[in-house]
Amino acid sequence: MLEVHNLVKHYASPGGESVQAVDGVSLTVRPGELVALYGPSGSGKTTLLKIVAAVLEPDRGEVLVNGRSVTGLSDREATAYRLADLGLVLQTSHMIAGLTAIENASLKLIASGVSRRDAERQLTPLLERLGLDGRAEHRANDLSMGERQRLALAKSLSNDPSLLLADEPTGNLDTARGRDVLAFLREYSREHRTAILIATHDPQAVSYADHAHTLRDGRLTEFCAEVDAQLGEVTVHQP
């Protein structure tokens, strides 16, 4: 379970001005829930996810994951948190070019002390569900952007995290593949009781979420939307 309370983060720009990237955000994601943060580029989505992932420190506010604060962690504590509790898919996923898809996806489990053989065994059903079983033995640099993105998702879920954060999970996918991934995430959250928070500007993603928040200029606004799932269109009405 994720609880974010009054989170604030600003960046100093080279010109000396301050960019208020996250401005007093509070939200909750419960086990088994898929929550979308919907907002245009620059609205603060990635900053928020990075703070929850203990990659960035907030200026103020609190982030609790399963009741434990994840701000102010040492590097070692932050790494342990990400290996044990968290699945994280950022917009650029780093793959080792010379390794195969399944070897890349296994790296997180191997870092947690799982043998390579067991890691690959655990990964196989996830790769199948993400439509990557035919690509498991291909080298990472032979995969398309969309395949890499799905592979990053498999890797991030390999440790069965209680919280998954995904930044634009449908960003490199066509509409049909995007729908498959969203349906997968919704199903996965229910089956594994995983709390899932996705940052997106994809209206289709909003229509798969249990709850959606709009983020504008670092602030959450009350979400009032008409979703046309078939057309993949969302009309957001500002309060």
Ligand SMILES: Nc1ncnc2c1ncn2[C@@H]1O[C@H](COP(=O)(O)OP(=O)(O)OP(=O)(O)O)[C@@H](O)[C@H]1O
């Ligand atoms: N390292 C940084 N230094 C200075 N300003 C930054 C930095 N990172 C982000 N920003 C600014 O903070 C604001 C929020 O950026 P953020 O990347 O969190 O938004 P976003 O909604 O995720 O956008 P995108 O989808 O384009 O990544 C933007 O105005 C951005 O320019």
